[in-house]
Amino acid sequence: MxxxxxxxxxxxxxxxxxxxxxxxxxxxxxxxxxxxxxxxxxxxxxxxxxxxxxxxxxxxxxxxxxxxxxxxxxxxxxxxxxxxxxxxxxxxxxxxxxxxxxxxxxxxxxxxxxxxxxxxxxxxxxxxxWTPLVRDLTEPVADPGLRIEVTGPEQAPAWSAVLRASFDGSTFTEQRWHAMAAGAPFADARCLLAYDRGTAVAAVAVWSAGPGRRGLLEPVGVHPGHRRHGHGRAITLAAAAALRELGSSSALVSTPSTNVAAVATYRSAGFRQLPERLDLYRDA
Known part of the structure; x- marks a missing residue:
């Protein structure tokens, strides 16, 4: 052995x-x-x-x-x-x-x-x-209240721009989107864009692990110019609905426990907070 x-x-x-x-x-x-x-x-x-x-x-x-x-x-x-x-x-x-x-x-x-x-x-x-949160996908997911589009190559520039703006120091580019989309796991994934009155305001990637298995939201981003309008909840609901369509049994998302706003957003979209998970580290 x-x-x-x-x-x-x-x-x-x-x-x-x-x-x-x-x-x-x-x-x-x-x-x-x-x-x-x-x-x-x-x-x-x-x-x-x-x-x-x-x-x-x-x-x-x-x-x-x-x-x-x-x-x-x-x-x-x-x-x-x-x-x-x-x-x-x-x-x-x-x-x-x-x-x-x-x-x-x-x-x-x-x-x-x-x-x-x-x-x-x-x-x-x-x-x-870190705080993991899960949502059971047995029942249908509520309408997010925004227009949601699945991102393909034509929408990659817009998805990439929203995601890059959502995270300080992000270097995400359209070229990186295409590299990601060429990967084997992307066959069971969807990138979604949320629009508010014609403007792209939030982005998410969802990853299925196959029917009857837990799916993942990673990453989730809201453009800083469009926060505090419920768009985080909306894109999270859209992500859960997409995973349900892909056959996932549940949806998972994780965020640093210090990001209390993100935890609140996910909970507002029907996610249940699980016990904290602690990383380990070894000093030099």
């Missing part, structure tokens, strides 16, 4: 992450997160992926989402698997194994995973708090 990390197992990682998106499983890395990262291109995305296999099957997968942050997912049935947890902890602690670089690093790992306990024992500390 062999468990070892491997970089670049992109197709395998996406397939495994789709399989793990169950409503009865912990919130963790979603194939849509990989799809959003794909805006950097297929080569960069493959280089950022880490997978751990046992008997040929992926049991854990990670995305190096930036130079010092690994977002880790574990197969739901292996969350408390001691052999896997000790392998992960050893790989995360040793920069020579190529999972994380030396120096101060951060880890997002699913709640309840044994690897979190082992890392805490080894001196890793609690870091940034």
């Amino acid at each position: 062999t468990i070892k990390p491997a970089a670049g197992d992109l197709a395998g990682a996406v397939a495994a992450l789709r399989e793990w998106q169950r409503d009865d499983a912990p919130v963790q890395l979603h194939p849509g997160d990989v799809g959003w990262f794909w805006r950097s291109g297929a080569e960069a995305t493959a280089a950022a992926v880490r997978t751990w296999r046992r008997d040929g099957r992926i049991v854990a997968a990670g995305l190096l989402d930036g130079p010092d942050l690994l977002r880790l997912a574990v197969a739901p049935g292996a969350l408390r698997d001691e052999e896997l947890a000790r392998q992960l902890a050893g790989d995360l602690a040793d920069p020579a194994r190529g999972v994380l670089p030396p120096g101060k690093v951060f880890l997002e790992a699913p709640p309840g995973a044994l690897v979190r306990d082992l890392l805490a024992e080894d001196g890793w500390r609690a870091g940034e708090a």
